[in-house]
Amino acid sequence: MDLTYTPRQQAFRSEVREWLKANVPAKPLLTLECEEGYHQHVAWERQLARGNWGMVTWPEAFGGRGLDLIEWLIFEEEYWGAGAPLRVNQNGIFLLGPTIMEYGTEEQKARFLTPMAAGEKIWAQAWSEPGAGSDMAAIKTTAFRSGDHYVINGQKTWSSRASFADWGFGLFRTEEGSQRHKGLSFILFDLDTPGVTRRPIRQLHGHPGFAELFFDDVRVPIENRLAGEGDGWKVAMATAGFERGLMLRSPGRFQATARRLVELFRQHQHQASPAAREAVVKAWMDTQAYAYNTYAVAAKIMAGGSIGAEASLNKIFWSELDRTMHRTALQLLGAAAELRHFADGRVNDWLEGYMFSLSGPIYAGSNEIQRNITAERLLGMPRVGAG
Amino acid sequence: MDMALSPERLELAEAVRAYLSDTHGPGVLRRLDAGLNRDPAIWQGLIDMGLPGLLVPEEQGGLGMGLLDAALIARECGRVALAEPLVESAFVAVPWLVARGETDELAAIAAGERRIAPAHRLNGAVADGEGAALDSIDPLRNLSELPVDASDDPLLLDLGAIMAAAQLVGLAEAMLDQAVGYSNIRTQFGQPVGGFQAIKHKLADVAVALEFARPVLWRAAQALEDGSTSASLHVSHAKLAATDAAYLSAESAIQVHGAMGYTYEVDLHFWMKRSWALGGTWGSRAFHLDRIDRAVIGGTHLIGPENTFA
Numbered sequence: 001m002d003l004t005y006t007p008r009q010q011a012f013r014s015e016v017r018e019w020l021k022a023n024v025p026a027k028p029l030l031t032l033e034c035e036e037g038y039h040q041h042v043a044w045e046r047q048l049a050r051g052n053w054g055m056v057t058w059p060e061a062f063g064g065r066g067l068d069l070i071e072w073l074i075f076e077e078e079y080w081g082a083g084a085p086l087r088v089n090q091n092g093i094f095l096l097g098p099t100i101m102e103y104g105t106e107e108q109k110a111r112f113l114t115p116m117a118a119g120e121k122i123w124a125q126a127w128s129e130p131g132a133g134s135d136m137a138a139i140k141t142t143a144f145r146s147g148d149h150y151v152i153n154g155q156k157t158w159s160s161r162a163s164f165a166d167w168g169f170g171l172f173r174t175e176e177g178s179q180r181h182k183g184l185s186f187i188l189f190d191l192d193t194p195g196v197t198r199r200p201i202r203q204l205h206g207h208p209g210f211a212e213l214f215f216d217d218v219r220v221p222i223e224n225r226l227a228g229e230g231d232g233w234k235v236a237m238a239t240a241g242f243e244r245g246l247m248l249r250s251p252g253r254f255q256a257t258a259r260r261l262v263e264l265f266r267q268h269q270h271q272a273s274p275a276a277r278e279a280v281v282k283a284w285m286d287t288q289a290y291a292y293n294t295y296a297v298a299a300k301i302m303a304g305g306s307i308g309a310e311a312s313l314n315k316i317f318w319s320e321l322d323r324t325m326h327r328t329a330l331q332l333l334g335a336a337a338e339l340r341h342f343a344d345g346r347v348n349d350w351l352e353g354y355m356f357s358l359s360g361p362i363y364a365g366s367n368e369i370q371r372n373i374t375a376e377r378l379l380g381m382p383r384v385g386a387g
Numbered sequence: 388m389d390m391a392l393s394p395e396r397l398e399l400a401e402a403v404r405a406y407l408s409d410t411h412g413p414g415v416l417r418r419l420d421a422g423l424n425r426d427p428a429i430w431q432g433l434i435d436m437g438l439p440g441l442l443v444p445e446e447q448g449g450l451g452m453g454l455l456d457a458a459l460i461a462r463e464c465g466r467v468a469l470a471e472p473l474v475e476s477a478f479v480a481v482p483w484l485v486a487r488g489e490t491d492e493l494a495a496i497a498a499g500e501r502r503i504a505p506a507h508r509l510n511g512a513v514a515d516g517e518g519a520a521l522d523s524i525d526p527l528r529n530l531s532e533l534p535v536d537a538s539d540d541p542l543l544l545d546l547g548a549i550m551a552a553a554q555l556v557g558l559a560e561a562m563l564d565q566a567v568g569y570s571n572i573r574t575q576f577g578q579p580v581g582g583f584q585a586i587k588h589k590l591a592d593v594a595v596a597l598e599f600a601r602p603v604l605w606r607a608a609q610a611l612e613d614g615s616t617s618a619s620l621h622v623s624h625a626k627l628a629a630t631d632a633a634y635l636s637a638e639s640a641i642q643v644h645g646a647m648g649y650t651y652e653v654d655l656h657f658w659m660k661r662s663w664a665l666g667g668t669w670g671s672r673a674f675h676l677d678r679i680d681r682a683v684i685g686g687t688h689l690i691g692p693e694n695t696f697a
Contacts, residue, residue, distance in 0.1 A: 371592070
């Protein structure tokens with residue numbers, strides 16, 4: 001165990017820090033859940049790509065820097081520390097990207113990864129259906145072969161980014177009459193293909209952050225399928241692993257929140273309860289614990305290991321931690337908690353963040369499902385009932 | 388930067404785990420409880436593995452290993468609720484004596500002939516000391532009054548706290564295993580109770596607490612080994628995380644055992660009581676929270692994502 005950074009890692013940190021200092025927008029962008037804010041965030045993705053920061057771990061051939069996971073963590077720490085914008089292409093770069101890296105053909109890697117890192121194509125996910133939420137194997141939307149195309153029919157819902165994004169990925173039933181986890185394929189599709197109808201859904205905060213997708217005879221070329229026909233479940237589980245595990249929520253995001261919470265506490269100490277004080281201390285502790293764990297997982301992967309069901313522990317921890325920190329902040333704000341904008345015009349990020357944090361324990365597989373996975377696959381408790 | 392526990396480092400801890408799981412099961416705890424609490428044969432086994440000398444420098448006949456290695460083994464001692472005073476003598480007192488340059492007794496300690504009961508003023512009592520006996524709820528803990536010359540050295544406190552934290556993690560892991568084991572065999576409503584989500588989710592929460600206590604523990608042990616200026620802060624973090632995980636594991640495990648868990652007959656109580664004992668010693672919850680509060684809210688420690696390893 002070595003808790004010090006190498007000179008090369010320190011130099012990389014300085015390089016990231018300087019670039020961000022010169023480039024992070026001084027004025028916060030509008031929320032990426034509204035149309036104008038979405039486009040601001042896309043412009044930011046492209047600015048990042050011009051600095052070659054799109055996805056530092058990817059090979060240079062695809063617009064990355066070929067760096068390792070420790071360097072990625074350093075990048076993320078600086079990124080969140082600098083208060084840089086949310087990554088509007090997170091479905092692409094953090095979830096689909098690593099999945100393509102693992103399961104894609106060379107042709108698919110070149111075709112999809114490069115524009116992804118460049119911020120040219122923004123990705124939406126299309127997992128859930130009206131009858132397939134926590135029970136994702138109940139997917140009904142079909143993609144049956146017709147010559148060299150799949151013809152998609154059905155409906156997806158809660159598709160993050162789909163209101164405005166360019167492309168989507170999801171699981172579709174490619175084998176007629178198949179049941180549950182079998183007969184599913186992982187397919188990528190252009191959201192502007194004829195027959196795709198997007199219906200934005202207004203979220204808790206009032207913006208159309210996700211959408212329903214309707215598919216009416218949507219023709220998608222078979223080369224848009226990732227891995228083998230019928231292998232979709234396996235591929236989707238890998239994507240879910242990236243989502244719950246290492247990539248989607250790097251610790252820097254939460255450490256930055258904890259630091260803001262400490263600052264908020266200092267401003268409100270005179271009216272804070274002892275319980276709030278302990279919650280603030282615990283926010284620092286838990287975000288640090290999450291960071292140490294992530295560094296340990298990164299070291300494990302770099303040594304040739306992989307993440308399995310432990311990703312569920314991660315997802316439970318960060319999502320509930322994020323909610324707790326934002327709740328603590330609202331309690332500190334007291335009567336000002338309800339204001340969408342403070343009197344000086346600043347957005348009440350704690351309120352927006354609290355609303356967003358309520359989605360964390362639901363998306364990427366609800367925390368109830370994660371607790372089942374933990375109990376059954378990590379602890380070896382009996383699987384009864386749910387299939 | 389490398390947060391991994393290398394396979395070479397884990398080798399000794401795994402050997403200790405295998406040895407203790409073979410020789411130090413719940414039956415041993417019952418036998419000790421019914422008798423004299425301590426057993427020279429168990430102590431001899433620990434000597435045979437070289438453990439009393441783990442942290443004694445090689446020139447004094449020890450293995451010259453570090454605090455992270457010791458923490459890994461203290462966790463194994465917690466897993467089996469070891470009653471012999473190995474951890475406090477070999478992993479708390481020895482590195483303290485080494486740091487103070489007091490090397491006279493190290494060879495005898497490494498040989499297992501001499502044991503030191505470290506006494507700190509923050510503890511109300513001393514374990515395996517020589518004063519008037521005090522009555523601990525832990526039936527295998529030999530507690531006595533704090534000697535008048537007890538130390539107030541912060542380093543001794545940090546050493547005691549990190550090794551208590553390591554044992555607490557092991558205790559919590561063992562109680563989780565016991566609860567899972569019981570939930571798999573106890574049937575109600577025609578199925579193992581472990582099949583019910585109410586039970587699964589309770590124990591999943593313990594798994595989460597442990598997953599995020601362990602790296603804090605290893606990081607703190609390494610920081611203390613490195614003599615990092617922020618080591619005390621990280622030790623306090625580890626002690627709190629481990630204590631909270633142990634209490635959660637204990638309360639969840641007794642609940643999963645139902646009324647059986649409330650009996651003296653079921654093994655769980657040995658682990659639960661040791662957790663209560665170690666949770667409160669080597670700095671109370673309030674003490675460790677206050678140290679973190681001063682650093683984090685007080686602003687003496689750099690926080691935020693760029694300062695993960697500050």
